Amino acid sequence: MTVKKKAAQPNDMPDWSEYRGVLVVVEQRDGVAKSVSWQLLGIGRKLAEKLEVETIALVMGHGVGHLAEEAIQRGADKVYICDDPVLSVYRTRPYSRVCLQLIRDIKPEIVLMGATYTGRDLAGAIATHLPTGLTADTTQLDVEPHPSRLLLASRPAFSEKMVATILCKQYRPQMATARAGVFEALPRDPSRKGEIIPITCEMKEEEIAARVLDFIQDEKRVNLEDADVIVAGGRGLGGPGPFRLLKELADALGGVVGASRAAVDAGWIGHEHQVGQTGHTVRPKLYIAVGISGAVQHLVGMQNADVIVAINKDPDAPIFKVAHFGVVGDLFQIVPALTEEVKKRRGLPFLKTENNDPVAAR
Numbered sequence: 001m002t003v004k005k006k007a008a009q010p011n012d013m014p015d016w017s018e019y020r021g022v023l024v025v026v027e028q029r030d031g032v033a034k035s036v037s038w039q040l041l042g043i044g045r046k047l048a049e050k051l052e053v054e055t056i057a058l059v060m061g062h063g064v065g066h067l068a069e070e071a072i073q074r075g076a077d078k079v080y081i082c083d084d085p086v087l088s089v090y091r092t093r094p095y096s097r098v099c100l101q102l103i104r105d106i107k108p109e110i111v112l113m114g115a116t117y118t119g120r121d122l123a124g125a126i127a128t129h130l131p132t133g134l135t136a137d138t139t140q141l142d143v144e145p146h147p148s149r150l151l152l153a154s155r156p157a158f159s160e161k162m163v164a165t166i167l168c169k170q171y172r173p174q175m176a177t178a179r180a181g182v183f184e185a186l187p188r189d190p191s192r193k194g195e196i197i198p199i200t201c202e203m204k205e206e207e208i209a210a211r212v213l214d215f216i217q218d219e220k221r222v223n224l225e226d227a228d229v230i231v232a233g234g235r236g237l238g239g240p241g242p243f244r245l246l247k248e249l250a251d252a253l254g255g256v257v258g259a260s261r262a263a264v265d266a267g268w269i270g271h272e273h274q275v276g277q278t279g280h281t282v283r284p285k286l287y288i289a290v291g292i293s294g295a296v297q298h299l300v301g302m303q304n305a306d307v308i309v310a311i312n313k314d315p316d317a318p319i320f321k322v323a324h325f326g327v328v329g330d331l332f333q334i335v336p337a338l339t340e341e342v343k344k345r346r347g348l349p350f351l352k353t354e355n356n357d358p359v360a361a362r
């Protein structure tokens with residue numbers, strides 16, 4: 001790519017003044033947006049305000065008009081929407097073609113995507129095509145004010161032992177994927193106004209080599225990032241069996257089961273359930289930590305939950321420092337009692353079976 005040099009810029013940076021705006025790519029599946037997309041609009045808006053530019057969203061898919069409306073309610077000033085049958089399921093080529101076309105047309109200075117499987121794939125494809133710099137899996141995002149306007153994209157590095165802040169001085173746009181659950185989404189504001197601009201997908205089905213024949217649901221997969229309720233267990237459970245008690249409570253609350261690394265390392269539950277620095281970062285409405293001490297590496301993954309409930313027999317456990325509600329006691333008594341109460345209030349049947357019998361679970 002050619003770089004235009006005008007007057008000398010701070011740090012000898014090229015003149016990027018034609019690149020303005022923060023673009024957030026909204027990820028959806030079957031018309032349902034990933035929560036990370038709204039979290040990125042939240043942080044994207046903060047960055048845009050600091051830079052005094054617009055927050056722009058890109059919605060791609062088929063039958064996704066409602067997401068353009070929601071993007072405005074969640075903080076976008078302007079939404080580009082590409083609604084086309086070719087985009088009904090994610091494939092790298094058509095999705096990256098739409099993104100590339102828009103980025104070349106509107107020249108945003110920052111592009112943000114979720115660090116999901118799809119987001120990582122799409123961001124990599126775009127960054128190498130433009131070409132520009134991409135920082136993957138960021139956990140902090142900030143900008144230097146004018147005139148440098150640099151994106152400060154920070155991410156854990158060296159087995160999560162340090163945080164590296166990465167700059168992209170020589171190329172635009174500055175791109176980053178960000179972890180789900182780290183940033184705060186703005187509440188939906190139906191009174192917000194914005195512009196919705198339809199764009200077309202230049203690719204035809206015949207030009208795309210990849211075909212999606214079927215989706216096979218991975219039975220083991222848990223969607224911790226999008227869960228409203230997480231009931232997480234740690235070493236205090238003492239073995240894999242008691243996770244059944246947690247599952248029962250999670251089911252009653254319409255949530256999923258999480259775990260500490262100690263429980264995962266012990267082989268009691270799969271890594272896909274792990275919450276924390278080397279696991280998932282989550283931001284549910286309710287996080288129930290059962291038999292988890294609250295090591296800092298666990299806290300960084302869940303401390304942004306709206307409500308944290310801790311159940312631990314040690315009153316000095318650090319988890320109580322972040323918990324909104326705490327119960328000091330034996331989880332084998334408290335969890336089944338809690339499940340029973342939740343089921344009673346929700347009108348669900350509570351049968352004392354092997355599944356919720358603490359004695360059998362032990």
Ligand SMILES: Cc1cc2nc3c(=O)[nH]c(=O)nc-3n(C[C@H](O)[C@H](O)[C@H](O)COP(=O)(O)OP(=O)(O)OC[C@H]3O[C@@H](n4cnc5c(N)ncnc54)[C@H](O)[C@@H]3O)c2cc1C
Pocket residue numbers: 159160161233234235236237259260261262263274275276277278279280290291292293294295296297298301311312313314317329330331332
């Ligand atoms: C580089 C690095 C990355 C890491 N990444 C992560 C990560 O992503 N996620 C993570 O979780 N950890 C991570 N860790 C590990 C972390 O430091 C802790 O070792 C771990 O979180 C401890 O898990 P725990 O709370 O389940 O176990 P413990 O610290 O052993 O705590 C168990 C708790 O259960 C309580 N308990 C015991 N019996 C009962 C009972 N019957 N009823 C009620 N309470 C009971 C105890 O009082 C205790 O507080 C990482 C560590 C390092 C060095």
